[in-house]
Amino acid sequence: MALEGLKAGIFGAIAALKGKRKLDEGELAEMIKSIRVALLEADFNVRQTKEISERLESRMREEEPRPGVILQTHALNIIYTELVRMLGTPREIIPHNQTILMVGLYGQGKTTTTAKLAEWWRKKHNMKIAVIEADVHRPGAYAQLQQLLADSPVEVYGEPEETDALTIVKNGLAEVGGADLVIIDTAGRDRLDEALQDELDAIHRVAKATERFLVIDAQVGQAAGPVAASFHDLVGVTGVIVTKLDGTARGGGALSAVATTGAPIVFIGEGEKVSDLEKFESDRFISRLLGMGDIRGLIDLAPEDLDAEEAARIAERLMSGRFTLNDMYKQMQMMSKIGTVDKIMSHMPMGFMGMGNMSKKQKLEMQTNLEKFKIIMDSMTSHEKNEPLVLKQERIKRIALGSGTTERDVRDLLAQWKRSRKMMKGVRGNRRLRKQMKDMMGDMDDVDMPM
Numbered sequence: 020m021a022l023e024g025l026k027a028g029i030f031g032a033i034a035a036l037k038g039k040r041k042l043d044e045g046e047l048a049e050m051i052k053s054i055r056v057a058l059l060e061a062d063f064n065v066r067q068t069k070e071i072s073e074r075l076e077s078r079m080r081e082e083e084p085r086p087g088v089i090l091q092t093h094a095l096n097i098i099y100t101e102l103v104r105m106l107g108t109p110r111e112i113i114p115h116n117q118t119i120l121m122v123g124l125y126g127q128g129k130t131t132t133t134a135k136l137a138e139w140w141r142k143k144h145n146m147k148i149a150v151i152e153a154d155v156h157r158p159g160a161y162a163q164l165q166q167l168l169a170d171s172p173v174e175v176y177g178e179p180e181e182t183d184a185l186t187i188v189k190n191g192l193a194e195v196g197g198a199d200l201v202i203i204d205t206a207g208r209d210r211l212d213e214a215l216q217d218e219l220d221a222i223h224r225v226a227k228a229t230e231r232f233l234v235i236d237a238q239v240g241q242a243a244g245p246v247a248a249s250f251h252d253l254v255g256v257t258g259v260i261v262t263k264l265d266g267t268a269r270g271g272g273a274l275s276a277v278a279t280t281g282a283p284i285v286f287i288g289e290g291e292k293v294s295d296l297e298k299f300e301s302d303r304f305i306s307r308l309l310g311m312g313d314i315r316g317l318i319d320l321a322p323e324d325l326d327a328e329e330a331a332r333i334a335e336r337l338m339s340g341r342f343t344l345n346d347m348y349k350q351m352q353m354m355s356k357i358g359t360v361d362k363i364m365s366h367m368p369m370g371f372m373g374m375g376n377m378s379k380k381q382k383l384e385m386q387t388n389l390e391k392f393k394i395i396m397d398s399m400t401s402h403e404k405n406e407p408l409v410l411k412q413e414r415i416k417r418i419a420l421g422s423g424t425t426e427r428d429v430r431d432l433l434a435q436w437k438r439s440r441k442m443m444k445g446v447r448g449n450r451r452l453r454k455q456m457k458d459m460m461g462d463m464d465d466v467d468m469p470m
């Protein structure tokens with residue numbers, strides 16, 4: 020995981036909030052200062068660091084934590100949204116019928132990333148993909164690309180003896196005409212000089228590439244900004260891929276510098292292997308960085324009309340191990356709004372404590388039960404929903420009558436709740452699950468956990 024240092028810095032800064040309900044001026048200033056140091060150490064630039072710290076400070080003053088949310092989580096949520104805001108909104112790429120031109124300086128990872136992208140889309144979309152090696156300056160570039168894709172059905176086109184890149188591109192495009200996606204790897208230089216500009220410009224005109232991806236090594240840090248800007252002037256960069264995030268603690272520099280240019284980061288490279296590629300989505304990236312696990316994925320699933328705050332609150336309560344009928348009710352409300360149980364299950368942490376292992380039939384059943392359960396619970400008092408154990412014969416009878424269902428239906432609901440609650444409790448006795456849960460909650464050890 021990239022940016023481990025930043026994670027440690029942020030958690031160090033909010034550790035001081037442990038057990039507190041309010042911060043005094045000194046404590047707030049101390050926390051903001053620690054966050055600032057953490058950002059600077061991850062190589063975020065001074066202006067961005069200042070902006071984030073200022074926003075964090077004013078939001079900490081103005082915004083109250085939601086009910087049930089501890090101050091530490093509240094601060095973490097603010098930091099999360101500010102970091103996501105800074106890294107920009109993700110861009111979706113449709114790979115079909117595209118020609119992608121890979122550009123960048125020497126040694127940044129263009130050839131490696133060319134192979135990674137080809138494999139990424141081949142696996143995801145089962146498309147016919149071809150790559151063209153048009154780097155005539157680096158001897159062995161063709162062999163390198165061939166070797167990277169040795170185990171792959173991706174077609175690799177190259178002419179190792181040819182010295183004119185443009186010729187290779189022309190021949191290559193004619194040769195691989197049937198491919199759904201063509202990726203063209205080009206040569207780099209130490210810097211974007213006139214010779215490289217002319218070459219890229221010529222290739223660009225012939226290839227009429229629909230996407231121009233700039234590859235930048237994370238280790239260049241903030242210098243990624245000017246590099247991105249100059250390549251953008253030349254070919255109109257449509258996406259940036261930041262590589263080698265596995266090898267630097269200061270990856271924040273490259274990521275944030277690119278973000279300021281307005282060019283979207285579309286992928287990140289986190290290793291030398293062809294499979295070490297990851298689609299870049301700032302929200303997922305940051306939530307993983309901050310150890311927020313799949314909670315965010317759950318919220319992302321929610322349609323516009325679903326209150327994201329509410330979803331977060333439910334997820335938080337779920338994590339905390341308390342589980343009233345009310346929680347189950349709200350969770351069901353959310354599920355029925357989202358639609359399919361299947362979809363949401365796959366986004367629940369640990370498949371919702373084992374519920375991900377339900378059979379297809381069970382899932383279907385649950386879906387049909389949702390509506391009925393809702394109707395039944397609408398006939399309950401909030402006390403009953405909070406303390407389902409008070410639901411004995413008399414109350415069950417009343418609820419069945421009030422909701423136009425049968426006592427059997429009400430008992431089914433209670434049985435469902437008991438099963439769910441048991442699963443939650445099961446976490447207590449399971450060390451592996453406990454660890455997963457703890458990891459997911461980050462290092463916030465004062466979160467009220469049932470263990």
Ligand SMILES: Nc1nc2c(ncn2[C@@H]2O[C@H](COP(=O)(O)OP(=O)(O)O)[C@@H](O)[C@H]2O)c(=O)[nH]1
Binds near residue numbers: 128130207263265266
């Ligand atoms: N650790 C790591 N190494 C990478 C990554 N991407 C590329 N490399 C390595 O960086 C070096 C240069 O990569 P290459 O693709 O030849 O760069 P090019 O000159 O831009 O084509 C090679 O040794 C690659 O294995 C990455 O994401 N992580």
Ligand SMILES: [Mg+2]
Binds near residue numbers: 160
């Ligand atoms: Mg290369």
